[in-house]
Amino acid sequence: MNVSIQISEAADEAVRERIRQPLIEYNLLKTKVSDYRPLALVVSDDSGSVIGGLWGRTAYSWLFTELLFVPEALRGQGIGRDLMLRAEEEALVRGCHSAWLDTYEFQARGFYERMGYQCFAELPDYPPGFGRYFMKKALSRWK
DSSP states (O other), X not given: OOOOOOOOOOOOHHHHHHHHHHHXXXXXXXXXXXXXXXXXXXXXXXTSOEEEEEEEEEETTEEEEEEEEOOGGGTTSSHHHHHHHHHHHHHHHTTOOEEEEXXXXXXXXHHHHHTTOEXXXXXXXXXXXXXXXXXXXXXXSOO
């Protein structure tokens, strides 16, 4: 079989799916586990516009928080904490035992540490001059 490789900056969802689907099938073959579920908690303003929230997923009995955003004007009011706790509670309902996420040095490492997360890896100089931290936490119903 002859193949070619092209470089693209296009975010074509159909191409992504053609790469993703056989990988999912391979992972299922190896793990016998198919428990991937998206998770979104949405923060809306009075008009119903989305202004922040948490975006993640549960899979392999872990919660992964991909995105967490609270508008600056609303920070310090417990919204981020509430989002995290609600996501963790839902993860427990889904049978998860642990959670993980990543954050940059200029973002919220201290916040996540106060939430009980521990740094297990660091990618230095990503972006240049800063670190990227990978953090995890064992989940429990007893906070």
